[in-house]
Amino acid sequence: MSKPSTEFxxxxxxxxxxxxxxxPAATLLPLLQAQGSLADWPAFAQSWEAMPLDTYMADRGRYRRRRHGVFRAxxxxxxxxxPAQPHYQSVDYNPLNGGIERWFAPMGENLEQGTLGCVLRLALSGFGSLRPAARSWFVEAHQFRIEAQAGTPGLPTPEGVHRDGVDYVLVLLIRRHNIESGVTSIHAPDGRSxxxxxxxxxxDCCLIDDARVFHGVTAVHAQQPGEPAFRDVLVLTFKRER
Structure with missing residues (x-):
């Protein structure tokens, strides 16, 4: 595994x-290019279109679409x-939607051979350098689209400020369209900002030590009512297996 660059x-x-x-994107994209070609970025971003609704929303929300993939790094x-498997979080980490197995539509075939693979490898090199004793990681990849309607906001984190119950989290912005807000906040376990x-x-990308801090994202609102309004992100979670 290659050594992280100075910026990283x-x-x-x-x-x-x-x-x-x-x-920021100006820093991240060259780091990803060092891992491989990003020629498929347009097709990768396009894979967020026509994703199915998340039907497990306990708040009955219809503002979140997603796909899911599972990897071993x-x-x-x-x-x-x-192979495809359910996403599970205990209610300790997700009191709104946790406690059940949630089966989401799978990511597209071979998606990890392009941009996604570059992101996975960069994350592995970084998180691995912080945990050099780790030999294997269980990685979940989530494609999220949060949609805002006229008068109805979209909630990127409907569970509020939370932890995911993993070691590390990477959040990569794919696209924002016709929205405002969507501010990420980081909190200490005692609630301090x-x-x-x-x-x-x-x-644009952020990395989070999920074992140490909590995070949340404010609701997004449509700027121009009646026009499509959404926030597309890729979320990777890394949990040490051994």
Whole structure:
């Protein structure tokens, strides 16, 4: 597994110190290109279109669409896609939608051979450098589209400020269209604010130490009523297996 670049090392030091760090697109995209070609980025972003609704929303919301994929990432840099399986969170971590197995539509075939693979490898190199004893990681990849309607906001984190019950989280903005807000906030376990930021440009990214801090995202609102309004993100969660 390759050594993180200087820019990435700076972010990782902040992650280790503060429990979170921000990588703007201008910094992240060259890091991803060092992992492989991003030629499929337009097709990758297009894969957020026509995603099915998340039908497990306990608040009866119809503002979230998603797909899901599962991977095993090894310390030697290898990444293997695993057969489809349900996403599960206990109610301790997700009091709104937790406690049940949630089966989501799978990500497209071979999606990890392009941009997604670059993101997975970069995340593995970074998180692996912070946990050098880790030999294997269980990785879940989530494609989310949060939609806002006229007079009805979309909730990126309907469960509120929370943890995901993993070791690390990567959130990558794919696209924002006709929305305002969507501010990410980071909190200490006692509720103290540790900072906030807004992912605005495609490729803006944040890394979160889920074992140390909580995070949440404010509701998004349509700027022009009657026009499509949405926030597309890729979320990767890394949980150490051994």
């Amino acid at each position: 090392e700076t972010c990782l030091r902040q992650l280790a110190q503060d429990g979170h760090c921000l990588l 090894q310390a030697d840099g290898s990444i293997q896609r695993l 540790l900072g906030s930021f807004t992912l605005r440009e495609p490729g």
